[in-house]
Amino acid sequence: MLALITLGPLGMTAIAQTTLVPLPFDRHPLVQKFKPCISPIGLTRDLPLADPVPKLEAPGRLYTLGDMGVIRDGYRHSLYVSADGKQIYIVQVGGFAGTYKVFGPLDPSMDCSKKD
Secondary structure: OHHHHHHHHHHHHHHOOOOOOOEOOOOOHHHHHHHHHEEOOEEOOOOOEOOOOOOOOOOOEEEEEEOOOOOOOOEEEEEEEOOOOOOEEEEEEEOOOOEEEEEOOOOOOOOOOOOO
């Protein structure tokens, strides 16, 4: 019980990082393009951490890329696409103690199905 009380605020701060609500799996071409970059256990390839972490806000959109599946400490991933489509980030939430990471900015021509 003490662990839940202690770790609860960490999980809440991860969710509070953005005011956008992820849209369910979508047919947006960028969602299809970046879905191979993620898995419930993390990224499938190295991506740059965003520094500084950008504000992910409307009128941009946040799309669900994948969830943690049956893995208890898995990650949920979302794809942020700015309104003009020029800023693209992958948001990773979850894992042990509810971490929050933003990867990008990403190049829309990137092919996640191929390893560099």
